[in-house]
Amino acid sequence: MPKTGLVGGIALLVAAVTGCGAVAASPDVGDPLPSEPTMIDYVDPSQVYGLNVRTVAAGDAADPHVYASYPSIDDPSGLNDAPGLNDRLQRTVKEQLARFWRDASRDSELPHREFNIDWQFTAASDEVIGVRLRIGESVGTAWSESRTTLWYDRRDRRVLDSSGLLKDRAALEELASLVRERLTGLRPRVNPRAIKADPRFFDSLGFNPRGDLVVEFDDHQVGAASLGRVAVAVPASDVEHLLSAAGARARRAAVGEAAGATGTRNPELWKEFIAEAGVPKPPAASSQTGSVDCAKAKCVALTYDDGPGPDTGRLLDILGRSHARATFFSLGTSASARPELLKRMMREGHLVGNHTWSHRDLTALPDIKVTDQINRAQYALTHTVGQVPGLIRPPYGAADDRIASIAGELGLAVVRWSTDTGDIRGTDPKAIADKAVAGARPGAIILMHDVHAPTVDATPEILRRLREKGYTFVTVPELYGSRGMTSGRTYTSGDSENPGSSEDRGGGSVTLQRPPTP
Incomplete structure (x- = not known):
């Protein structure tokens, strides 16, 4: 606090150590008024x-x-x-x-x-x-x-x-x-x-x-x-x-x-909330983990950042029709607004990972604020899906040894990517699909954003073309099979020649063409 x-x-x-300035206090059950009057x-x-x-x-x-x-x-x-x-x-x-x-x-x-x-x-x-x-x-x-x-x-x-x-x-x-x-x-x-x-x-x-x-x-x-x-x-x-x-x-x-x-000032609601928060949660995993052996199959991991957003439900429909699963790195703020979409992700075999609370560049923050950004999102995601995320993708892919070490202390592996589709900078679904397909290889981790409508429009073409090439779509941990993923290590792809380590610094370079507009 x-x-x-x-x-x-x-x-x-x-x-202040919180990512959003004033934060709603967690009052005692019998006294819903925070002790700090400006909260x-x-x-x-x-x-x-x-x-x-x-x-x-x-x-x-x-x-x-x-x-x-x-x-x-x-x-x-x-x-x-x-x-x-x-x-x-x-x-x-x-x-x-x-x-x-x-x-x-x-x-x-x-x-x-x-x-x-x-x-x-x-x-x-x-x-x-x-x-x-x-x-x-x-x-x-x-x-x-x-x-x-x-x-x-x-x-x-x-x-x-x-x-x-x-x-x-x-x-x-x-x-x-x-x-x-x-x-x-x-x-x-x-x-x-x-x-x-x-x-x-x-x-x-x-x-x-x-x-x-x-x-x-x-x-x-x-x-x-x-x-x-x-x-x-x-x-x-x-x-x-x-x-x-x-x-x-x-x-x-x-x-x-x-x-x-x-609101949440009802004392009975607080009792339920506190009781539920104290129940241990299992590590997050796809409900379909173990159905594919990526040591034998050509596996690729589609990952989507920043959501859930207005088009996330449509994306889940597309993935469901193709029996493809993906990894969603969700923001705490957005997850709190649309918890039903995160629950659906987990029901349908996808995986939810941590993308921090409010999308700050962690490398520019002191340790205490880095921890707060991660922990607030971790709590929101865990409370929503009933499982503890084990992966984090730092905003902008900005992670150094210090960030990886903090993530490790919090039980999280750092995930970057091997292919950047550039979707956040483009509006042409075909161009997004072309980059995703061109960057695919066994073990590839492909970066996209489910808050970007052209990305959702591009997904059916990505699925069709990669499936024609023999690819199977899995969540990130499934790329590593029995090797698993280690907290505090940074991963950019799951191919056998590049299993991921704290030395991995992958990620695409970006050139801004013009200021974006809402």
């Missing part, structure tokens, strides 16, 4: 009907490293559809990404340029949906984060910036004064005088389970980025009269009072 300092309802999360109790995304996760990515070995994800609520019945919110989220991501590309192009010689967006639901009910985006970036060696929370008022069918939760300009000015008062006395670490009655300072507002208003600041707004997340909890009694009608609905949704509110 983050290191926390409390001063009158203020939290300075210094050197927001995020909604379980799997409880939001019609949810899909949209992604934007730019290559696997490229610099800059770009990955952004955001939710999209696509209820075909229209009863819970939120097109305005979907459009606004996509536009926000596009704008942030365009700004990053401009900055990165000006500083193209600086090392380690990375851009990342992840998200959480701050509330979800029949009345209101709240979506918090955390935007992180580095151009050079410094990592900084900004946060913005958008609210969708389902009653009025409109999207609100966080400042829209307040009645008017006078309410914004009073809130700014309240926040300055609570920050006073923390100098020189923070500067309360920097706060203005400007919506840009109040673009990430939420509520803790008690109904207090939580105000989050971007890095550099009121203090150095090294402070981590700076947030203030203003008591509900002090802000209730400042809220607009939409703001009052948002508060009810966040504390679970609204009709149709979702």
Whole structure:
């Protein structure tokens, strides 16, 4: 958990170790209120009907490293559809990404340029949906984060910036004064005088389970980025009269009072959750392991990263019709949103591996954050599929001896690839299929992405052409047969001449042609 300092309802999360800033606390069964007042109790995304996760990515070995994800609520019945919110989220991501590309192009010689967006639901009910985006970036060696929370008022069918939760300009000015008062006395670490009655300072507002208003600041707004997340909890009694009608609905949704509110604050649910978490889980394995001897058959492993996404179900249909199995390296954020797809993967003989929580370049993180990125995803995946993943594919294929060592301590083998189809950079299914087929050989590990629709379109052709060449499609561990895979070792292919070792550094090089768009 983050290191926390409390001063009158203020939290300075210094050197936070979590991948997404504020994290929902795990309260005692009898007391669902987190002890830290600025912690927001995020909604379980799997409880939001019609949810899909949209992604934007730019290559696997490229610099800059770009990955952004955001939710999209696509209820075909229209009863819970939120097109305005979907459009606004996509536009926000596009704008942030365009700004990053401009900055990165000006500083193209600086090392380690990375851009990342992840998200959480701050509330979800029949009345209101709240979506918090955390935007992180580095151009050079410094990592900084900004946060913005958008609210969708389902009653009025409109999207609100966080400042829209307040009645008017006078309410914004009073809130700014309240926040300055609570920050006073923390100098020189923070500067309360920097706060203005400007919506840009109040673009990430939420509520803790008690109904207090939580105000989050971007890095550099009121203090150095090294402070981590700076947030203030203003008591509900002090802000209730400042809220607009939409703001009052948002508060009810966040504390679970609204009709149709979702969340995990029910003590009985917590009892079940804790009890289930304590049950030992078996190692993850394909339900069809042992049906193919890759020492005799021509085996190839198709692997898909970053999902599950909107097209993952269609991909599973395609693989099922061809009786082919694959390995899915799933993100913790996306897996939490679509757990039913991971369960289906395992039922149908596929294998689920770890792709970290939010797709950060692990080589740019300190050990404690690397561990957190892996462990959070590992917990989400294990809880969903009932088995413990034994494989990890680091985002961008970025893994060195340090990352392999940490993975080994966590019981994971590192998997890269022998063939990069370049699918994340291309939109032509035939070109993707051509690269997959050209790179196939016995024991090949082929890199693709199930969040990319052209990849799913290419899969039937890949299966047909490789099967005509005599290939059998298996999960990654099946390539190694009785040799097995060893935690902490890095594998790029399963052929007998290259069994994989900590010295393997395979992976395709990437040249970015143009900035991607959502």
